[in-house]
Amino acid sequence: MADLVQTLITALAIGSLYALIALGYTMVYGILKFINFAHSDIVVLGAWISYTLSSKLLPRLGLDPHNPVTPPPIWVAAVVLILSMIICGLIGFVIERLAYKPLRRAPRLNVLITAIGVSLLLQNLGQLNFMFGASPQKMPALLPGWEIATLTFSDGESARSVVINLVDTVIFATSATLMLLLQYLVFRTKLGTAMRAVSFNPDNAALLGIPVDRVVSFTFVLGSALAAAAGFLYVMKYPGMNQPAHTIWVLLGLKAFVAAVIGGIGNVRGAVLGGFVIAFVEQFGAFYISSNYRDVYVFALLIVILLVRPTGLLGSPLREKV
């Protein structure tokens, strides 16, 4: 029982991260109908910008940036999170303007290849010494190591406890807040209506006076900011950060992409659902079957979904236009 609850908590925390990243893939796909392969690199940027900011900020507060003895005040985490979201949002804006906008009328394959190019560029730029360097770093703990709750389960003779840490709680709460805000934005505001209109048909939307380019830019900013938040939360949970071009980051992005596809790419709620579904499959598979195949479960699920429901769990069935 204790193990079940522990696995459940981990799956919820990781699922919220996958969902946050998947939202970026799905929003861009929804509007421009292409897969932004550079999205996972924005997550990496978010993580490493958070690291750089905290290693600059903590010494000013008189704290050791590597292993702060006393946890810094809670506002430091908030400042780092918001700043890295803003910076990544700007980077997302610039990338869209420089790399994708000139290709708005080009065949979709060209844009896709450009996205891969941008991804490689970001990875390798990040490795340079004046950026983040090519060595792993330790993210300082910005959140106090509080234990929110301790659940004790006794199964006959031995009792085992499950600790719910502040980090997991913060990850879940921050992601949930951001996702609810996005939900409100997309379905309840004028801007959201414009986004959905562009997604439906960009030419018609333009005819109706919707500034398509501005909506597209905004989508990129939004997706990149969410990715930055995911990057920040990720290194809060896993402070031993791998270097920017490590394949593990690509895998993280790939899984989030799978989440978007499983949920139904282009569908905002589907991305969230997909994020949690693959986190559960991955965590429970790794725990109850074997940790050897934790990535296999995710991609096997993708194959099954593509066979059974090619448009994803919440995707609307594709109607061929005649």
Place this chain on the structure above:
Amino acid sequence: MAKSLNARIHSMVWMAVISAVVGLSGCQQNGGDADEILIGHFGSLTGSEATFGKSTDNGIILAVEEINATGGIRGKKVRLITYDDKGEAREAGTAVTRLITKDQVVAVLGEVASGLSLAGAPVCQENGIPMISPSSTNPKVTQVGDMIFRVCFIDPFQGSVCAKFAREHEGLKAAKAAILTDQASPYSVGLQEEFEKAFVALGGTVVSKQTYQGGDQDFSAQLTAIRGEAPDILFVPGYYTDVGNIALQAEKLQLKVPMLGGDGWDSSKLGEIAGKAIDGCFYSNHYSHEDPNPRVQEFIRKYNEKHSQTPDGLAALGYDAARILFEAMKRTESLKGADLAAELSKTKDFDGVTGKISINEERNAVKPAVILQMKDGKPSYVSTIQP
């Protein structure tokens, strides 16, 4: 449409082939001046195992400086060329190819990680250039062929050292062991097999076997499963970045079991990443900087002067590997691959920083191992185990 695309792809392929041929033929000039001897080193100067490559390179640089200060080899200076393989197998193969075909080195030193040595070794073997791995412990490395040597012990020994220590050390006396292996690393898998064999032979039981992939960030599923089995010791034969992350998460999950590992832990980064979470854990290594032996202390002093840090085991092995190579070069007139290899295999009772080194018929070194314990983020000496 399809046809024109095909034609375009064809012409692109041809252009790639032509430029590759032209590029290769343009590279045949080097080989060094007549009055210097070129040796190559490939190592992970960046990436998750960056300290491995840097330490080894620092050790080699020190050895090269020493030999040049004493007049080189028969009047010829030794020059070292180092390439970064970023800790990736495909880069390792490319780096070695470049060292041999472009720079035309007479011998290659490297790698630390067994998986990367296994990528570089076939290239050396094919070209007949001797390669000495300072610290790859997987037995398969030297089985690649008669050009491949190493100056460290191998995993069957290291695995049994760890198992013996876990079973017999006062305060451990472990009966139940759990194992967490990096399934993508030949080093980790090899060490896990040997540990398991030895641990079971000594009367222990392995209660849980879990795996991860190098670079993974989340180990909670594996650690939760391990916690359920309540082992006395957790054997983690991985590399330091992953081990640091594992220790941090084990602490979060309140898995209070001492961890034990191999020489892949040997990096100052381990304590930096894991902090207090790794304190009290053990690992087997090639040498301890607390060894009072004057040879060791002199090496530490010189290394400290040159690189202003305390050398880890990999630096010591890099130093020993280079010096064994220079000794062999001094003994033979010809620096041709086969002659140099023949001379290397005659190395006997070489007084290295990491112990007395003799190369056996399998081109492996036979030498003792030490067990270190992490205290306040730094390794401290516990015991020496003889082969």
